[in-house]
Amino acid sequence: MQITSSQIAALNEPQLPDHSKRWTALRAQLGDKHVDIESVVEALRAFQIAIPSWALGTGGTRFGRFPMGGAPLNLEDKISDIGLLHALNRSSGAISLHIPWDIPEDASAVQNQAASLGLRFDAVNSNTFQDQPGQANSYRFGSLSHTDQAVRDQAVAHNLEVVRFGMELGTRVLSVWLSDGSIFPGQHNMREALRRTEDSLQRIYADMPEDFRMLIEYKPFEPAFYATVIPDWGTSFLLASKLGPRAKTLVDLGHHLPNTNIEQIVSTLIAEEKLGGFHFNDSKYADDDLTAGSIKPYQLFLIFYELVEGMRKQNQSMQELGWMIDASHNIKDPLEDLLQSVEAIKLAYAQALIVDDHKLRQAQQDNDPVIAQEVLQDAFRTDLRPLLAEARLRDGAALDPIGCYRALEVRKHLIRARGENTIATGL
Ligand code: PSV
Ligand code: MN
Numbered sequence: 404m405q406i407t408s409s410q411i412a413a414l415n416e417p418q419l420p421d422h423s424k425r426w427t428a429l430r431a432q433l434g435d436k437h438v439d440i441e442s443v444v445e446a447l448r449a450f451q452i453a454i455p456s457w458a459l460g461t462g463g464t465r466f467g468r469f470p471m472g473g474a475p476l477n478l479e480d481k482i483s484d485i486g487l488l489h490a491l492n493r494s495s496g497a498i499s500l501h502i503p504w505d506i507p508e509d510a511s512a513v514q515n516q517a518a519s520l521g522l523r524f525d526a527v528n529s530n531t532f533q534d535q536p537g538q539a540n541s542y543r544f545g546s547l548s549h550t551d552q553a554v555r556d557q558a559v560a561h562n563l564e565v566v567r568f569g570m571e572l573g574t575r576v577l578s579v580w581l582s583d584g585s586i587f588p589g590q591h592n593m594r595e596a597l598r599r600t601e602d603s604l605q606r607i608y609a610d611m612p613e614d615f616r617m618l619i620e621y622k623p624f625e626p627a628f629y630a631t632v633i634p635d636w637g638t639s640f641l642l643a644s645k646l647g648p649r650a651k652t653l654v655d656l657g658h659h660l661p662n663t664n665i666e667q668i669v670s671t672l673i674a675e676e677k678l679g680g681f682h683f684n685d686s687k688y689a690d691d692d693l694t695a696g697s698i699k700p701y702q703l704f705l706i707f708y709e710l711v712e713g714m715r716k717q718n719q720s721m722q723e724l725g726w727m728i729d730a731s732h733n734i735k736d737p738l739e740d741l742l743q744s745v746e747a748i749k750l751a752y753a754q755a756l757i758v759d760d761h762k763l764r765q766a767q768q769d770n771d772p773v774i775a776q777e778v779l780q781d782a783f784r785t786d787l788r789p790l791l792a793e794a795r796l797r798d799g800a801a802l803d804p805i806g807c808y809r810a811l812e813v814r815k816h817l818i819r820a821r822g823e824n825t826i827a828t829g830l
Contacts, residue, residue: 404483404816405520406490406807408799414810418802425789432785433757440790443756446721447794450752452683452745453497453525453727454485456505459738460827462692462731471736473817474825478505479516481827484817486520488738491807493798494745497525499727500572502565503535504828510571525576526618526680526725527569531558532582532626547603548583548596548632555603562607566615576680576725577611578653579604580620584627584634593630600632601642608646618653618679618725619643623660625690636668640677651679655729656706657690658682666705673713680725683748692731694740696747703747704783707755736814742804749791758782 433440459481460474475481481498488495498517500507507513517524531546539557544550546558566577583600585591608617621639624631633639636652643650652672659665672678683695685703696703714721726748732740759778766774792802801807 404487404813404820406487406811406813408490410811411490411799411801411807414807415796415802422789422792422796422802426793429787429789433790436757436759436781438757443753444790444794444797446756447749447753447791448493448798450494450721450749451496451726452494452748453499453725454488454495454741455499455501455528455727455729455829456481457501457827457829458728458730458732458741459484460825460829461737462733462829464733468826469734470824470826471814472823472825473814473819473821474737474827476821476825476827478507478513480821481505482513482516482520482522484738485522487808487813488741488745489521491801491804492742492745492795493521493800494749494795495741496521497523497727499525499528499578500568501528501530501829502561502568503530507568507572510568514572524569524572524574525727526578527565527572527574527576528578528580529562529565531561532580542582545581545583545591545596545632547579547581548591548600550591550599555599559603559606563610566607566611569615570612575612575614576616576618577607578618578620578680578725579607580622580653580655581633582626582631584624584631585629586627587629590629593632596632597638601645604642604646604650608650611649615649616679617643617646617650619650620653620655620658620682622655622658622690636672640672640675643677643679652677653679653682653725655682655684655690656695656703657684657686657692657729661688665702666709669706670709670713673709673717673719676717676719678724680727682727682729683744684728684730692729694730694735694747695728695744696751697743700747700751701783703751704754705779707751708758708779708782711752711755711758712760738813739805739808742808746791746804749794750787753787753790754782754785757785757787 461470485498540554549555619639621633623634639652685693685698687698728744763778
């Protein structure tokens with residue numbers, strides 16, 4: 404299935420007068436605040452968020468799974484689904500593959516399909532947290548940190564194979580997340596496990612092409628319930644610093660213990676030029692992998708404020724970072740869930756762009772937390788949805804992506820084409 408621009412234009416048509424009213428009112432409001440409105444719209448239009456190939460089907464928990472049908476049966480279907488999202492919002496123009504869940508058997512065919520839908524390939528992700536059929540050595544007790552050299556060699560070789568897939572697809576970023584760790588105290592020597600991990604990562608880094616970057620993702624627990632080898636940003640930062648300038652830290656919002664100040668981590672990583680990218684999702688308790696912005700939208704805004712402010716001051720471009728969703732969809736239609744996540748991320752970005760930075764800096768200089776809060780919350784509480792809609796409209800996307808998705812009965816079409824009882828590879 405494909406969504407055409409004329410279908411979108413026809414669905415936008417009756418909504419135009421209402422949109423125009425809302426956009427005019429917002430323009431006036433932002434004009435009064437001396438916001439450079441056009442530059443915010445342009446920044447949003449340029450901003451693309453990669454969709455993971457592993458999150459297009461209904462996920463599940465270890466207690467059950469409730470597939471809603473029409474899930475993609477192969478990589479081609481997955482690219483096609485991301486094409487649908489991108490047609491609706493023009494902000495999902497990239498795809499991130501997890502190997503071996505999604506192996507691009509014919510790289511040029513896959514690239515052509517993606518390009519025809521306006522998509523490019525973002526980071527490739529290695530997987531040494533599961534055993535694959537026919538694999539010589541098991542990752543049951545770790546991969547890059549394993550006590551057995553043969554297992555470490557196998558995991559290093561897998562990562563380099565993923566790099567080769569990335570080269571073929573035109574991406575230059577490898578994301579590494581390890582589930583390595585221990586479930587019980589005393590199970591492994593934590594110092595030695597870290598040293599072995601460092602050594603294995605050094606080997607991968609040394610053999611990557613010179614223009615390739617490595618993102619090191621951290622996570623405090625699960626599935627290692629006692630001690631994960633790379634549990635926090637500090638350990639990731641340490642390893643990335645030892646590897647060299649092309650290794651950076653990847654921040655998955657769900658990979659923090661409750662109440663961690665993620666925006667402060669982001670700010671420190673920007674200051675040290677070690678921020679590599681994001682996996683967006685939201686959570687209440689642990690790595691819940693919920694829709695971005697569904698639980699803590701203010702936190703998402705504060706993260707984006709640190710990004711916008713920090714990167715502007717350090718002359719870094721937002722394009723240098725990896726922007727990706729890493730969520731799981733247990734009860735929602737995955738495509739609707741992804742549309743919601745993309746909107747929430749863009750909204751947080753837009754809110755951060757309209758912060759009166761001058762006034763905030765002055766309040767900080769004056770040690771005036773009252774005004775500082777007023778400034779931040781004034782941006783956060785401004786309803787910028789008409790601005791997002793305007794950016795979409797200018798790109799030929801839907802004024803109301805979810806409304807459009809439902810009006811076109813996309814899920815029904817997918818079920819008809821792929822069947823009721825389909826399960827996609829991935830989460
Ligand atoms: C682990 O929880 C993680 O966040 C990593 O990014 C994995 O690659 C992904 O989820 C999929 O399991
Ligand atoms: Mn992740």
